[in-house]
Amino acid sequence: MAGEPQADCLFCKIVAGEIPxxxxxxxxxxxxxRDIAPKAPTHVLVIPRVHYPDAASLAAGDPGAAADVLREAGEVAAQEKIDGHGYRVVFNTGAGSGQTVFHAHAHVLGGRDLTHMG
Known part of the structure; x- marks a missing residue:
């Protein structure tokens, strides 16, 4: 059920402290x-504590949590000192986009020139 922790979800287990x-x-x-397979010098995932499979379902089901994820992406960028040069916030939605964990999450990427990053 959307919003409820999922027993088989890697990110729900991280939220619960079951996986480091x-x-x-x-x-x-x-x-x-921090992402375990970073695509940039700074690559941090920001996840809601509630479970929704992707960004669209999070925004529809819990707009406040979606806003919190975006706000925290900006806070991460400031904390990591990548906000001055520029950074990306990316939501992959669906397997065809490269989403591999089906718990909504934002990738915060920076620390190098990203203008040619696909």
Whole structure:
């Protein structure tokens, strides 16, 4: 059920503290942690504590949590000191986009020139 933790979800297990992650920020509604396969010098995932399979379902089902994820993406960028040069916030939605964990999450990427990154 949307919004409820899923027993087979990797990110729900990170939220519950069952699987370790390199957490860089936490709020009451979000967790931000380093990606294990970074695509840029700074690559942090920001996830809602509630489970929705992708960004579209999160925005429709819990707009407040979606806003919290976006706000925290900006806070991560500032904390990581990539906000001055520029950074990307990316949501992959669906397997065809490269989404491999079906729990809504934002990728915060920066630390190098991303103008030619696909």
């Amino acid at each position: 992650a390199t957490v860089v920020r936490e709020t009451a509604t979000t967790v931000a942690f």
